[in-house]
Amino acid sequence: MKNQYLIDLIETVKKRNPGEPEFLQAIQEVLESLEPVIDQHPEFIEKGVLASIVEPERIIKFRVPWLDDNGNVQINRGFRVQFNSAIGPYKGGLRFHPSVYEGIIKFLGFEQIFKNSLTGLPIGGAKGGSDFDPKGKSDLEVMRFCQSFMTELSKHIGADTDIPAGDIGVGAREIGYLFGQYKRIQNGFSGVLTGKGLSYGGSLVRKEATGYGLCYFTEEMLKDKGKSFEGKTVVISGSGNVAIYAAEKAMQLGGKVVTFSDSNGYIYDKNGVDLDLVKQLKEVERKRIKEYVTVHPEAEYHEGCSGVWNVKCDIALPCATQNELDIESAKALVSGGVIAVAEGANMPSTPEAIEIFQANGVLFGPAKAANAGGVATSALEMSQNSIRYQWTFEETDARLRDIMIDIYKKSAEAAKKYGMEDNLVAGANIAGFLKVADAMMAYGVV
Numbered sequence: 001m002k003n004q005y006l007i008d009l010i011e012t013v014k015k016r017n018p019g020e021p022e023f024l025q026a027i028q029e030v031l032e033s034l035e036p037v038i039d040q041h042p043e044f045i046e047k048g049v050l051a052s053i054v055e056p057e058r059i060i061k062f063r064v065p066w067l068d069d070n071g072n073v074q075i076n077r078g079f080r081v082q083f084n085s086a087i088g089p090y091k092g093g094l095r096f097h098p099s100v101y102e103g104i105i106k107f108l109g110f111e112q113i114f115k116n117s118l119t120g121l122p123i124g125g126a127k128g129g130s131d132f133d134p135k136g137k138s139d140l141e142v143m144r145f146c147q148s149f150m151t152e153l154s155k156h157i158g159a160d161t162d163i164p165a166g167d168i169g170v171g172a173r174e175i176g177y178l179f180g181q182y183k184r185i186q187n188g189f190s191g192v193l194t195g196k197g198l199s200y201g202g203s204l205v206r207k208e209a210t211g212y213g214l215c216y217f218t219e220e221m222l223k224d225k226g227k228s229f230e231g232k233t234v235v236i237s238g239s240g241n242v243a244i245y246a247a248e249k250a251m252q253l254g255g256k257v258v259t260f261s262d263s264n265g266y267i268y269d270k271n272g273v274d275l276d277l278v279k280q281l282k283e284v285e286r287k288r289i290k291e292y293v294t295v296h297p298e299a300e301y302h303e304g305c306s307g308v309w310n311v312k313c314d315i316a317l318p319c320a321t322q323n324e325l326d327i328e329s330a331k332a333l334v335s336g337g338v339i340a341v342a343e344g345a346n347m348p349s350t351p352e353a354i355e356i357f358q359a360n361g362v363l364f365g366p367a368k369a370a371n372a373g374g375v376a377t378s379a380l381e382m383s384q385n386s387i388r389y390q391w392t393f394e395e396t397d398a399r400l401r402d403i404m405i406d407i408y409k410k411s412a413e414a415a416k417k418y419g420m421e422d423n424l425v426a427g428a429n430i431a432g433f434l435k436v437a438d439a440m441m442a443y444g445v446v
Ligand code: NDP
Pocket: 166, 167, 168, 169, 170, 171, 210, 238, 239, 240, 241, 242, 243, 261, 262, 263, 264, 305, 319, 320, 321, 322, 324, 344, 345, 346, 371, 372, 374, 375
């Protein structure tokens, strides 16, 4: 990076946010991509757009007290980072995982600004969550935690202010408890959370949307180079919401999915995974992925999650968590002949891994663009709630597919326009930024 303003801005962010490496990683990548844009548009510096965009509009941090099944008081931390509302109300998921701290929520909230802008829909960027671990808790413990979390969060959100949704550790069960408590506190039925159940204002396709959208994006990226999913071997990490529905769509498009993983290990089924079994194990029984081999002894289970990247494949879809795919894993994928990598998780590839993919001509779909289908369908849920209506599965799925194709095109065009053809990381960052920057310029100093 040569631009002195950007170098100084990164230094300022470092000083202001000590001990938050994931947040810095996300900021650094976006600012690097924006260098050619800033060279042509010095007004983004002069009007303070860049200095503002790296600073959250508001951070809410709160205590979440709850009673466990033994009657003991437990205390967790809750967060909501309302990062940027230039183009619409704050929008983004809630993550419940023991690794959550302010820096994780800030990195996710920052990424969400550009992702949400890329969808073309009017939504600003936010993220929230807690260091609460739903794993091993009873339904009643999860309910008491969610009710306590929402009792505080409800003061800061609203259908035109901030609309949370799910992320790691927050699925249909948690959204139900959270929405029930919000509705009770507000005495009003509003579309304040997305990912709601179908009987209480949810949208068809939202459950499938991130994984399906990831495959629609990947399909378009492959198509642009005369390729497709047909007959390809697909490696997927994770076995949660995104991984399961990425696998479903990859299979529908003619791919053979051979892996799933969780934080303990991965399974490899050379015959192609039994998706119904994975849904039963993960969505219904909440069991570990290693149980797969008790039903399919011909498949392999290996301890340790990073080994999944040593499995030879044509297409890799990381769908677990940040920085799960490092330089060694990227080299292993390249030696195995991978042709495309698209990110279902947020920031799963380290910057060094991305360099390896780009240097070796691997098609690379960055998270902000490739996994935007979830939040895009959340915005479609908001639209349906506003008009008090529910579109069919086919109608919603068709809208999702159109949005993902449009995101691919926008990202590819922006990369080309700024002299970085085929670099979708830069293209997605630039295209996402320009719309938000335009709105921020219109407001003056706010
Ligand atoms: P889930 O909670 O449904 O599943 C998460 C999966 O990732 C689990 O298999 C989990 O394994 C694994 N995982 C979580 N943390 C780690 C870790 N530290 N190391 C290894 N594996 C881990 O979450 P989602 O599927 O919803 O989210 C997955 C990713 O997709 C996240 O990065 C999320 O931010 C992103 N995303 C989600 C969207 C959505 O709509 N849900 C939208 C866009 C992006 P284990 O059970 O062992 O923890």
